[in-house]
Every structure is written in structure tokens, then in C-alpha cells.
Amino acid sequence: MSEETGSYERVGESFLANFFGILRKHDDFTYCFVYLIPETNSEHQFLSINENIWQYELDWNLEDTSYLAGPSLAYSFSDSISWGLGLFYHYRSGRFNNTEHTNYDFDSDGIQDTSANFFHRGEIKEHGFLYKLGLQWNPVDEIVFGFVFDQTVIQNSLYTKVSSGTAYNWIYSDGYSGGYQLASENKSHRSVPIHYGFGAAYYPTPSIIYAFDIDYYSSTSTNIPFGFPNNNYTVILPFSQVESAETAEAINNSFSQTLRLSETYNYSLGLETYINAENSLSFGFFRIIRVHLIPEKAQLTIMIILI
Numbered sequence: 001m002s003e004e005t006g007s008y009e010r011v012g013e014s015f016l017a018n019f020f021g022i023l024r025k026h027d028d029f030t031y032c033f034v035y036l037i038p039e040t041n042s043e044h045q046f047l048s049i050n051e052n053i054w055q056y057e058l059d060w061n062l063e064d065t066s067y068l069a070g071p072s073l074a075y076s077f078s079d080s081i082s083w084g085l086g087l088f089y090h091y092r093s094g095r096f097n098n099t100e101h102t103n104y105d106f107d108s109d110g111i112q113d114t115s116a117n118f119f120h121r122g123e124i125k126e127h128g129f130l131y132k133l134g135l136q137w138n139p140v141d142e143i144v145f146g147f148v149f150d151q152t153v154i155q156n157s158l159y160t161k162v163s164s165g166t167a168y169n170w171i172y173s174d175g176y177s178g179g180y181q182l183a184s185e186n187k188s189h190r191s192v193p194i195h196y197g198f199g200a201a202y203y204p205t206p207s208i209i210y211a212f213d214i215d216y217y218s219s220t221s222t223n224i225p226f227g228f229p230n231n232n233y234t235v236i237l238p239f240s241q242v243e244s245a246e247t248a249e250a251i252n253n254s255f256s257q258t259l260r261l262s263e264t265y266n267y268s269l270g271l272e273t274y275i276n277a278e279n280s281l282s283f284g285f286f287r288i289i290r291v292h293l294i295p296e297k298a299q300l301t302i303m304i305i306l307i
Helices: 243-255
Strands: 019-026 029-051 054-076 081-102 114-140 142-171 179-186 195-205 208-217 220-223 231-238 258-261 264-274 279-290 294-306
Touching: 054 114, 114 220
Parallel strands: none
Antiparallel strands: 019 029, 029 054, 054 081, 081 114, 114 142, 142 179, 142 195, 179 231, 195 208, 208 264, 220 258, 264 279, 279 294
């Protein structure tokens, strides 16, 4: 953690066989069945701070993976125009664990006299489907245009979370001492933005490819995975007494149940060239613009691909 900026780092890695496909052609039709993992997140963080009168530890772990499997069909109207469609089963599974522990020497006498512990655990299960429709046109052999339209529709989902916390102060009799327990379950369906994509590729020579893509994601409101869904069991015990229902409701309402996703545009430029028959070099520029949400963000990526 940086003392100047207050930033932090989480590290993660995952290795998955994320694509498998079977392709068959029959006259002007092409059939395909694919299994793929379009997104996987693995985050881990352990933070320990010891600053004389204050000690703090954080342990955070997250695993979140989505899976797709299903058939696709494509048809060529002519040598220059073709279309394709696909219907895929969507399954998402994830979980997180987060523990925090802090000690504080309130009166600076060298003895830790205030302590707090927090634990959070959440799980997510989603079932649904993804539909995708695409169109491709190559007016000449060197140029290809493409358009795609798709959206994920959630049919069944379950978000669960448990949280607990305790805090103790051994100096002042009227100091905070107590804890809380929260258990929640939410079966509402996450809303996924509609995606429109347009791309163009130019092949000046057999060994060089220039590509341009623009993607648009619609605005929508959705619940927050691994957030704070509605609580069905709440116990608040500060000062060794049960809090009022109004206070418990205020605490629960302080956590947003939904998140407004703003319109997003992604722009990308790419170049790929073959150094020789066995190796190629590709690099690109990728830019994200979220309307009325955060300032635009640009990212440059360079990749070396060995074939």
C-alpha cells in the first residue's frame, strides 16, 4: 500500500483451457460446436501494516469464472456475403473470502487496547444463455467488414453472502464493544448490456493484416455480484444491546443494491505481420470510453505470437 496515494495491489493468475471447437462444412453451410471460457478473474491480496500504535491485516481471495457452450451455424449467400448465428449455454460460478484484523493502542501506552475483526464470504451461481448474430461482407479480397450483435440473458441466479464483525475496547467502559452478523440471499437476475460490434480488416499482402474494431455496450441497471444483496437475517449488537429495527434498516440501506452501468464504447486498432512462416508479430491500441461514468482510458498492448 502506498502511504502517499492510498492505493493497493491485488495479484492473481489463472490458467484454463479456454477454447475448444468442432467445425464442419456442408455445401454453403458451416456448423460448429464450441466450449469456451470468455472471462475468468482470480485475485489475491495479503496486506500487513505495523505502525507502532496501529496494526492491520487484510486477506482477500476471489475466484470468478464464466463458461459458454453451444452450437453455431453460418451460411454463405455468395462469395462476398455470409451470416452466422449462435446460441450458447451460460454458466458462471464464483466465490470470495475477505478477513480483516486490526489492533490499536488508543492511549499510546505500548499495549494494544482496541481490537476489531471482520469476515465476509460470498458465492455466486448463474445460469442462462447467450445469443449472437453476425454478418460479414468482403467487397474485394483485400478488405473484410463484419458486424455482430449479442447479449447474455440470465435465467436463474443465486447470490449468497455472510458477514460478521466484532470490536472490543478495554479502556473505556462506554467505548464500543460488540459485533454484528449479516446473512443474505438474493435470487434476482443480473441485467447484462446489449453488445453491438463492428470491425474491418485490410490485407495488403498475405503476410500483413490491419484491423479496426468498435464495440458498443448499452446502458443498464444491474445488481452487484459479491456486493450487498438484501438481508434476510440481521443482528447488530453494539454496547451489549440489540439495535432498533430502524437502525438495522438504515445500515442495510446504506449499501446500494443496484449499479447503473453507463454506455461504453471500445475502440481498437491492430496490426499483425508474419516474420517468417513460423512466427508472427502483432500489436494494437485499445481505448475505452464510458459515457458519464469515468474519464476515458487508453491502453496500449504489444503481443508476440509464436505459431
